[in-house]
Amino acid sequence: MTTTDTARPVDAGSGRAVSKKxxxxxxxxxxxxxxxxxxxxxxxxxxxGLPVLWFxxxxxxxxGDLFSYPLTLVPHHPTLSGYLTAWxxxxxxxxxxxxxxxxxxTTILTVGASCCTGYALAKYDNKWLKVFFxxxxxxxxLPSEVMLAPEFLVVRNLGLYNSFSGIILPAVLTATGCFMFxxxxxxxxxELVEAARIDGARELSIFLRIMVPLSRPIMLTLAxxxxxxxxxxxxxxxxxxxxxxKFTVQIGIQSIxxxxxxxxxxxxxxxxxxxxxxxxxxxxxxxxxxxxxxNAGLKD
Amino acid sequence: MTxxxxxxxxxPPRRRRSSYTIAPLVLIAANVVLFALFFVWPAVIGLVxxxxxxxxxxxxxxxxxxxxxxxxxxxxFYDALGRTLLYTVLFVPLNFALSLLIANVLVSxxxxxxxxxxxxxxxxxxxxxxxxxxxxxxxFGENFGLVNYVVExxxxxxxPWQSNADLSLLVVVMAASWAWTGFSMLLFIAAIKNVPVSYxxxxxxxxxxxxxxxxxxxxxxxxxxSFIVILLNTINAMKEYPLFASLNNGGPGTSNNLLVQYIxxxxxxxxxxxxxxxxxxxxxxxxxxxxxxxxxxNRRVENR
Numbered sequence: 372m373t374t375t376d377t378a379r380p381v382d383a384g385s386g387r388a389v390s391k392k393x394x395x396x397x398x399x400x401x402x403x404x405x406x407x408x409x410x411x412x413x414x415x416x417x418x419x420g421l422p423v424l425w426f427x428x429x430x431x432x433x434x435g436d437l438f439s440y441p442l443t444l445v446p447h448h449p450t451l452s453g454y455l456t457a458w459x460x461x462x463x464x465x466x467x468x469x470x471x472x473x474x475x476x477t478t479i480l481t482v483g484a485s486c487c488t489g490y491a492l493a494k495y496d497n498k499w500l501k502v503f504f505x506x507x508x509x510x511x512x513l514p515s516e517v518m519l520a521p522e523f524l525v526v527r528n529l530g531l532y533n534s535f536s537g538i539i540l541p542a543v544l545t546a547t548g549c550f551m552f553x554x555x556x557x558x559x560x561x562e563l564v565e566a567a568r569i570d571g572a573r574e575l576s577i578f579l580r581i582m583v584p585l586s587r588p589i590m591l592t593l594a595x596x597x598x599x600x601x602x603x604x605x606x607x608x609x610x611x612x613x614x615x616x617k618f619t620v621q622i623g624i625q626s627i628x629x630x631x632x633x634x635x636x637x638x639x640x641x642x643x644x645x646x647x648x649x650x651x652x653x654x655x656x657x658x659x660x661x662x663x664x665x666n667a668g669l670k671d
Numbered sequence: 672m673t674x675x676x677x678x679x680x681x682x683p684p685r686r687r688r689s690s691y692t693i694a695p696l697v698l699i700a701a702n703v704v705l706f707a708l709f710f711v712w713p714a715v716i717g718l719v720x721x722x723x724x725x726x727x728x729x730x731x732x733x734x735x736x737x738x739x740x741x742x743x744x745x746x747x748f749y750d751a752l753g754r755t756l757l758y759t760v761l762f763v764p765l766n767f768a769l770s771l772l773i774a775n776v777l778v779s780x781x782x783x784x785x786x787x788x789x790x791x792x793x794x795x796x797x798x799x800x801x802x803x804x805x806x807x808x809x810x811f812g813e814n815f816g817l818v819n820y821v822v823e824x825x826x827x828x829x830x831p832w833q834s835n836a837d838l839s840l841l842v843v844v845m846a847a848s849w850a851w852t853g854f855s856m857l858l859f860i861a862a863i864k865n866v867p868v869s870y871x872x873x874x875x876x877x878x879x880x881x882x883x884x885x886x887x888x889x890x891x892x893x894x895x896x897s898f899i900v901i902l903l904n905t906i907n908a909m910k911e912y913p914l915f916a917s918l919n920n921g922g923p924g925t926s927n928n929l930l931v932q933y934i935x936x937x938x939x940x941x942x943x944x945x946x947x948x949x950x951x952x953x954x955x956x957x958x959x960x961x962x963x964x965x966x967x968x969n970r971r972v973e974n975r
Binding site for chain 1: 691692693694695697698699701702703705706708709710712713714716717720727772773776777779781782783784785787788789790791792793794795797798799800801802804805806807808809810815817820849852857906910912913916917920931934935938939944947948951954955958959962
């Protein structure tokens with residue numbers, strides 16, 4: 372008892388998650404090694420964090436102070452006027468709602484379709500399933516950017532031009548999603564399926580009542596990823612949407628950048644607003660993204 | 672990991688699997704339809720249109736290999752292709768080095784505050800390419816950017832980040848490497864954590880220092896992940912467009928127009944769908960070649 376009690380705090384103290392993998396160095400070398408490693412880590416972290424910090428702090432400056440020298444890191448008169456102007460101007464709130472609708476619907480469809488496909492690929496053994504698996508593999512090698520023009524014509528011929536379904540439907544099938552679910556269901560023991568079959572459960576009800584609840588963590592991971600992909604999409608919505616009332620946030624931001632004279636105050640405000648949903652989702656569900664073995668989805 | 676693997680292999684032989692055909696068919700139906708509609712169909716008509724002079728509306732005529740012939744005589748296409756390759760060649764190694772370095776520091780047991788730092792490294796990946804472009808444009812503005820301000824404070828001259836084509840490309844390379852680090856880093860962290868501890872213990876007993884351990888143990892052990900990272904980043908770099916659109920709009924002038932922008936402009940702004948389809952197919956062939964070359968190299972390395 373006593374040994375485990377004393378051992379634990381030491382373990383927890385030495386940089387949690389990762390530390391146990393490797394042996395601790397000699398006790399005397401601990402501090403000597405900790406200083407350079409920690410310094411390097413935080414120099415890098417500052418380099419990576421500074422651009423975002425500068426961007427967010429700038430967005431809090433009033434429009435008049437943006438270009439006034441000397442530049443200051445911390446705004447003298449912090450204000451939200453940039454955000455307010457951005458939110459009110461040019462339908463930005465409408466873009467925000469549009470993007471949210473598109474993201475939520477696509478994410479739900481993607482998770483559903485990927486879950487079904489992943490399960491079928493993992494738990495059934497058929498020649499044509501293997502063929503389909505290779506087909507899905509091919510889609511990672513040939514992203515839609517490569518076939519912009521023909522894909523545009525297909526969607527137009529389906530009568531989906533200038534509608535949300537024109538952005539939603541082509542985005543539902545994602546190789547990463549199918550792989551993630553396939554990889555997960557491979558780790559679920561086949562005995563579970565066999566036992567349910569012996570009990571007389573039908574194939575689809577095994578899937579719906581046993582497998583779907585099991586895969587909840589993967590669903591959440593894929594949902595976050597999918598939401599991020601769709602929120603950040605630019606080129607496909609740009610091609611598909613003609614009606615300014617249907618534009619997405621990214622198109623809205625790019626249209627401010629594309630103007631003859633960039634209104635930086637509005638641009639900074641709009642950009643920061645567009646970052647907020649993803650950062651909030653990420654911070655809340657951090658462990659589902661960080662802990663996820665995304666590798667498993669792509670490597671096979 | 673090993674536990675999972677044994678679970679799978681220990682499962683009973685897949686006996687009646689082949690008799691279940693209806694259920695999997697129902698399960699994959701949605702994705703099969705989507706695959707056919709938005710992948711097979713565009714690929715087929717794209718190939719067909721690349722041999723025509725189709726403009727998106729009305730009738731079209733087959734023109735044989737004219738589009739491809741014109742494409743290889745078009746200096747704008749070569750410029751775009753060259754610029755795309757240059758961008759890829761700069762971006763992929765830089766991103767690889769940065770994310771591998773950061774992954775190693777984050778996994779190191781000596782560094783303090785890794786959980787907070789990891790979030791800082793990851794946040795850029797959440798931002799959209801458009802916002803990343805805006806952010807770096809703001810940072811590297813010639814007259815108003817923070818970077819030139821610091822350069823001038825230190826006694827230097829303002830650097831033409833926007834008006835010099837090569838510097839402009841360099842800014843995009845840095846921005847992309849910065850933004851994509853989070854993702855590559857996650858893959859590397861997962862791979863490094865899977866390297867058996869005993870390897871390092873044995874090496875340490877033999878007197879190998881940290882650098883030697885990294886070269887002789889970590890690098891070979893994570894080779895499959897390195898392969899994935901390089902492949903994904905190459906594909907992403909070859910199809911980059913939104914980042915350029917917001918950072919410098921392919922400028923100054925047209926000097927940094929990449930392939931996707933070229934396809935977009937010929938196909939949608941000039942309405943030459945047939946011609947753009949031909950350009951798309953060239954890009955597709957390049958991507959396939961890249962994938963195949965990397966697969967072969969990967970096989971060679973693994974068989975050694």
